[in-house]
Amino acid sequence: MRGWGIFAVALLATTGGMGAPTLPWAGALAWLLTPWLFPQLDARQKRTVGALLGIGLLLALSAAATGHSVAWAKMLTQNTLLIAMLASVTFLQLVAPAPPAVRAETRPAPPWRRLLQVVSAVHLIGAVINLSMVVITVEQLVKRSHAPLPEPMARALARGFLAAALWSPFFAAMAVAITYAPGASLAAIAQYGAPLAVVLIAFSIAEIVRRYPAEALASLPDYPLTPRQLFLPFAMATLVVVGHEWRPDWAMLSVINLAAMGLPFVVLLVRASAAEWQHTLYHHIVERLPLMRGELLLFLAAGVFAVGIESWLPVIGHWLPVARFDWVVAALTLAGMIALASIGVHAVITITIVSSWFAPLAPDPVVLALMFLGTWALGLAVNPLSGVHLLLEARFGLSAVQLARGNWRYAMIGYALVVAAIAVRQSQALALAIS
Known part of the structure; x- marks a missing residue:
């Protein structure tokens, strides 16, 4: 029933x-x-x-x-x-x-390439079939290596999956962004979100390769993307x-x-x-x-x-500490939303509050949507209660708290990138309005 x-x-x-x-x-x-x-x-x-x-x-x-x-x-x-x-x-x-068949490798790929293959698969396919792709990928990786999933690979998987929230129309994040930022189009959002996701993935892989010792990276399993x-x-x-x-x-x-x-x-x-x-x-x-x-x-x-x-908007609307919604306000708000996510507050809650709060200011819907998607992609990366971290802990024995805490540097770089994208969007919108 x-x-x-x-x-x-x-x-x-x-x-x-x-x-x-x-x-x-x-x-x-x-x-x-x-x-x-x-x-x-x-x-x-x-x-x-x-x-x-x-x-x-x-x-x-x-x-x-x-x-x-x-x-x-x-x-x-x-x-x-x-x-x-x-x-x-x-x-x-x-x-x-179906995951690619196990095949013998005469020479293992370098760590960065193995990370890129896995993250690309989870990011591109997970952008459509969501969290189930993380399960499919991890189970295949464990099968290939006959060992528990290494933490560097788990961290790369979680980040790569969450980065798809910045552009994928099949993520709950995009549905929430469109719902609470009415007027934002998928095409307008994706032209900023997709490049952001690419840069975030590149930084994530470089940071993981630099952060972990060679022996930890040597145990990374392979996952060719077909x-x-x-x-x-x-x-x-x-x-x-x-x-x-x-x-x-x-x-x-x-x-x-x-x-x-x-x-x-x-x-x-x-x-x-x-x-x-x-x-x-x-x-x-x-x-x-x-x-x-x-x-x-x-x-x-x-x-x-x-x-x-x-x-209560007719009552609380005049309590706003700002008179207009610009990239500076968006940056400060995004920082607060990520901080709240890190202590377990779900992105849906903060997005609901913020959208209602700023509605009287008639914000640029694309800027608002980018802020919401940034909260989802980065806030959940530092949230130990996010679905992907809880899945990796419950099903594969990894620590959700440890995975989330290790993503703060990644989240800070991602925050700077999202704020830069919001500033670019605002300047382009202003230039278009003037012309």
Whole structure:
């Protein structure tokens, strides 16, 4: 029931983004699933969801009691398309590329090349199929080396994966950025985010090679990146671009959802018999979709929190310490958001607060989105509670705290790069406005 309910939420929200009046129904169904999903969260997730939901409701009720307008209906639609995207992209795991076969190497590649191969695979393919690519890659690396995953490789993997948040339309980060920075386009964001990701990956590899002793680097396993592995991300990117050009009136997230669900359906139908096709999809819906209960409830609760904050905007808007949102304000805000992430505050929480706080200043949506994506890519790198660090700890025995603490130099360099990109964006926007 839970899996089919989440699948129905994804379908209803997707059609809602295409113009059908089904988005509130998707949100209502998602809330109806909470009694079955919430008890299965771990203690930390329960605290986060409970805090967001409780504070959001308290803010909304107190605002209503004092005569302020509260958009109660928005609690059904605030993050519903985002939740649908998270469910839809899980289907891409069904056609994820198989790891390259183990092959004998007469001469091992230098450490930097082995790191680059692994990071490139996780970054490019993980940008589409998300955290599952980290699992696929690490399991193959452990199989190749017949040994635990070395810390330098784990650190490179986590950084490379998170850097995709700066440009990938299939990351929750991009969905959040588009949701909370309305008016920001994927193309405008990617022209800054993609180069940032490349530079960050290059710095990360150079820093790791310089930081670790030769004996630690000598144990790094190999992971050749093959053209076959790149088919999925390129196919998805093509489908999204073509779909958006074909129906620009559809929400971008709906286009992504259709591509993410449609491509596996077609590929599996070609590869397998009708019975195998049905069994695979049934198993995914029943077994895999309920595992995203944490994400679903987190974003539902964040939507309530956002509505609660927005209900007080007419009161708190004049409390802003600045009169305009420029690159200096963005830089200071980003520093604070990364600092909060380092102590475990989820990026969704700070993004929700900041977007509501600066809304009266009509900020440049691209600058706002870059700040949000920088928070995700860099803040989660120093957050021991981020999904990728918890995965590496729970499944592969590495210390999430140690991995996060070792990323501060990387995060500081990344922060400087993101601030530089924001300053460039602002100057270009000003020059365009003057001309």
